[in-house]
Amino acid sequence: METHATADQLVLDTIHTGLTVSSLDDAIAFWCDVIGCRLDVRKKLASGPALDSIVGVPGTELEIAVVVAPGGHKIELLQYDKPDDRTIYRPRSCDVGSAHLTFSVTDIDKLLDRVESAGWKRLGAPQTYPNGMRVAYARGPEGHTIEMMQLPR
The missing domain is CATH 3.10.180.10 (2,3-Dihydroxybiphenyl 1,2-Dioxygenase, domain 1)
Known part of the structure; x- marks a missing residue:
């Protein structure tokens, strides 16, 4: 380290x-x-x-x-x-305590298809910034959120 x-x-x-x-x-x-x-x-x-x-x-x-x-x-x-009294926390992106992991990806559309096939849900359409970067969020069935960033080529 x-x-x-x-x-x-x-x-x-x-x-x-x-x-x-x-x-x-x-x-x-x-x-x-x-x-x-x-x-x-x-x-x-x-x-x-x-x-x-x-x-x-x-x-x-x-x-x-x-x-x-x-x-x-x-x-x-x-x-x-x-213990037995565990619960599933499903925050929205705006809820305090929510967190996400961000991944740099080569093909955001293919990865979104893959995560959706695995039971995750896209939170909206991928958005393209003026610099060409594409970004999307997906949330899993237990509330975990990932962000995908496809950097401009």
């Missing part, structure tokens, strides 16, 4: 982006087969007070998978098996 920290800088780098999912199998299939990530690791985390304290949820049971996106960014997929 390369650092460019000054004496007062505390954050050194981005490690990964975490997404909570209901099914690791389904999430791995989407992120690897549709987006083109590769599976790096999958494991069940040890439950107990330390994990409960880290995530701020008593009684946590958790399995994770880490996929690596083209370009090297890591996405941690988290499947909570406990």
Whole structure:
């Protein structure tokens, strides 16, 4: 990990982006087969007070998978098996707490077709900026949002 920290800088780098999912199998299939990530690791985390304290949820049971996106960014997929009172959060892009991942893509239309075939929904038509960049959002069935940017050639 390369650092460019000054004496007062505390954050050194981005490690990964975490997404909570209901099914690791389904999430791995989407992120690897549709987006083109590769599976790096999958494991069940040890439950107990330390994990409960880290995530701020008593009684946590958790399995994770880490996929690596083209370009090297890591996405941690988290499947909570406990507690039983979990819910699915489906924010709109304007809702505070909403987040998205942005990918540089070669063909936005083909990727939109692929993500729609996987059960995701485009949030509107791709838009073209004056510089030629095309941009679109898609949202998955569990509320995760991705942005696709096709840079001008």
